Amino acid sequence: MRILEEKVNVLIEALPYIKKFNGKTFVIKFGGSIMKNEEAQNAFIKDIVLMKLIGINLIIVHGGGPKISENIKALGKESEFVNGLRVTDEETMKIVEMVLSGQINKEITFKINNQGVKAIGISGKDGNFIRAIKKYIYNGKEKIDIGFVGEVEEINISFLKDLIDKDYIPVIAPIGFDEEGNSYNINADYVASAVSSAIKSEKLILLTDVEGLYKDINDKSTFISSLDSNEAKDLILQEIIKGGMLPKLECCISAIESGSKSVHMIDGRKEHSLLLEIFTDKGIGTMIKGGE
Numbered sequence: 001m002r003i004l005e006e007k008v009n010v011l012i013e014a015l016p017y018i019k020k021f022n023g024k025t026f027v028i029k030f031g032g033s034i035m036k037n038e039e040a041q042n043a044f045i046k047d048i049v050l051m052k053l054i055g056i057n058l059i060i061v062h063g064g065g066p067k068i069s070e071n072i073k074a075l076g077k078e079s080e081f082v083n084g085l086r087v088t089d090e091e092t093m094k095i096v097e098m099v100l101s102g103q104i105n106k107e108i109t110f111k112i113n114n115q116g117v118k119a120i121g122i123s124g125k126d127g128n129f130i131r132a133i134k135k136y137i138y139n140g141k142e143k144i145d146i147g148f149v150g151e152v153e154e155i156n157i158s159f160l161k162d163l164i165d166k167d168y169i170p171v172i173a174p175i176g177f178d179e180e181g182n183s184y185n186i187n188a189d190y191v192a193s194a195v196s197s198a199i200k201s202e203k204l205i206l207l208t209d210v211e212g213l214y215k216d217i218n219d220k221s222t223f224i225s226s227l228d229s230n231e232a233k234d235l236i237l238q239e240i241i242k243g244g245m246l247p248k249l250e251c252c253i254s255a256i257e258s259g260s261k262s263v264h265m266i267d268g269r270k271e272h273s274l275l276l277e278i279f280t281d282k283g284i285g286t287m288i289k290g291g292e
């Protein structure tokens, strides 16, 4: 009897959120660091299907960094990163496309379609979707060339809206193009943030391999469950946030400042973390809201 009551309570707690989010659009980034966990990946697919069936429009952007590195290693080469971005020569770009567009994108898309919900896998090269420009890194003194690494210049919003209007879940591989015929490798957080900004999504949700944001990653008591974009900027200015979290947090701030209502960073290793964040009062990760 108690179990039944608990189940009913879960549904009742979710009801206002279900009403609130019906017809709204969420952009969800599925990070490569959690892809090796099969259970978490299957739970993610189920969460996506459920959210779509209750009327939320979804756009998925996926990563795949670890799998790209594995493939590069199999060729006897080492991956090289500058400021968290992969140095991408011509040969590396071919591997990036093969892994992201050819493999991971199709795997996720197929799994969603198999559950009876329509998904369509695209990269930024399909439908002129992500126009990119070459990204340089500045180290204070000079401009560093890291090859075919891009940043988003323009998102083809009407193409995206057409897919959503036809009830598809677009599943996006973070690869861009330019008019000269170049392909670009773009960090998936940047693509998710740019897509979220372009369509002014209700939520941008980044699934990663950490519970959320800590003031000090070595002290679990410093977990931050909610902050606004000004507080997030302060953490960066004070150099409290470092490493892989720095570009991620910058993406969150940029999405908020361009019109996304909220950004959530959640632990993709935890099964059904998406549902727990969206449909419970307390949530489980870090939520960033617009500044006052």
Ligand SMILES: Nc1ncnc2c1ncn2[C@@H]1O[C@H](COP(=O)(O)OP(=O)(O)O)[C@@H](O)[C@H]1O
Binding pocket: 031, 032, 033, 034, 063, 065, 189, 207, 208, 209, 210, 212, 213, 214, 215, 216, 217, 240, 241, 242, 243, 244, 245, 246, 248
């Ligand atoms: N202050 C912080 N709070 C949370 N995570 C942090 C922080 N500083 C660094 N990190 C690291 O950032 C990592 C997430 O970034 P990243 O590896 O780029 O994720 P992904 O592959 O999902 O994009 C975490 O695994 C964590 O170790």
Ligand SMILES: CC(=O)N[C@@H](CCC(=O)OP(=O)(O)O)C(=O)O
Binding pocket: 030, 031, 032, 033, 062, 063, 064, 065, 066, 068, 084, 085, 086, 096, 149, 150, 174, 185, 186, 187, 188, 189
């Ligand atoms: C330029 C750059 O670094 N691109 C990334 C693209 C994949 C990605 O972003 O994957 P994760 O989300 O799993 O890190 C890379 O080559 O690894």
